[in-house]
Amino acid sequence: MAGKKFTRYFRDPAFREAVDQQFAHADQATVSGKWITYAIHDPTLSDAIANRVEGTIIYVGQSKEFRKRVRKRFRNAGTAVGRPKDRIDGSCYDIMARGGVPRFSVLETTENALDSLVSETNWTKRLRAAGYRLLNQWTEQKFGGREIDRHTVPHNWIWPLTAEDAVGSRIDLVVSDLECPDQMVADLAAFPPNTRLREIRDLLKGKGRQSRIVVR
Structure with a gap:
């Protein structure tokens, strides 16, 4: 020790x-x-x-x-x-x-x-x-009651995950353009493994663009 x-x-x-x-x-x-x-x-x-x-x-x-x-x-x-x-x-x-x-x-x-x-x-x-x-x-x-599943995990818990852990957990980061219907799924494997999802979100952020988490 x-x-x-x-x-x-x-x-x-x-x-x-x-x-x-x-x-x-x-x-x-x-x-x-x-x-x-x-x-x-x-x-x-x-x-x-x-x-x-x-x-x-x-x-x-x-x-x-x-x-x-x-x-x-x-x-x-x-x-x-x-x-x-x-x-x-x-x-x-x-x-x-x-x-x-x-x-x-x-x-x-x-x-x-x-x-x-x-x-x-x-x-x-x-x-x-x-x-x-x-x-x-x-x-x-903080309380008992109804249990959660992978689709009801609060997304504020997911944003700190690393790209590597997101890939392993079957989580996608979808980037959309508010001015057109196009959507893009970010290639999380292309980022350094320890990069946080929130950091990738900020990197991909642009005028009229937003990112969201999709749990498969």
Whole structure:
């Protein structure tokens, strides 16, 4: 684990062993090209809803690089000299301050970025409906109820996706001219893989032209 030699990770063998177990779990679960929907558990609080041995669930997230995400959370919380402002890192910091080690579990694996957003949101809805108090703050993730699908994902969630992830998620960027009926589907594969859709939209923007997202 990244950090200075004075951090608890280096001073406390039992703590280091518990953290390393989380790293090993993340390494084993990570599969190249797959997205993981995961839960963060607080082992200092028992799970009174489903009796999960890892402790109560406090957050649901999703990542294409699960192993890196787990390490980032531990690094940000474990090497902080004060409580981090980020609500997730701050909660992990609090768990460590109480003597525990945050636990990560895999809820679902998906094939692309869009389906991963759907999975994350629907898991938050299910868990909230069950009674878990989660840290997730996106509007659609603040309550239970009807689940979403790939065609009802808010487009403001899609614009930050990269060209590579949009192609993999079967998302098109359609550019139209307001003065004529012509429409053009942008060749997203022609852009650098990490270019955001919103950046491509701005590049293609011209007088009388507008772009929209189409989910296939």
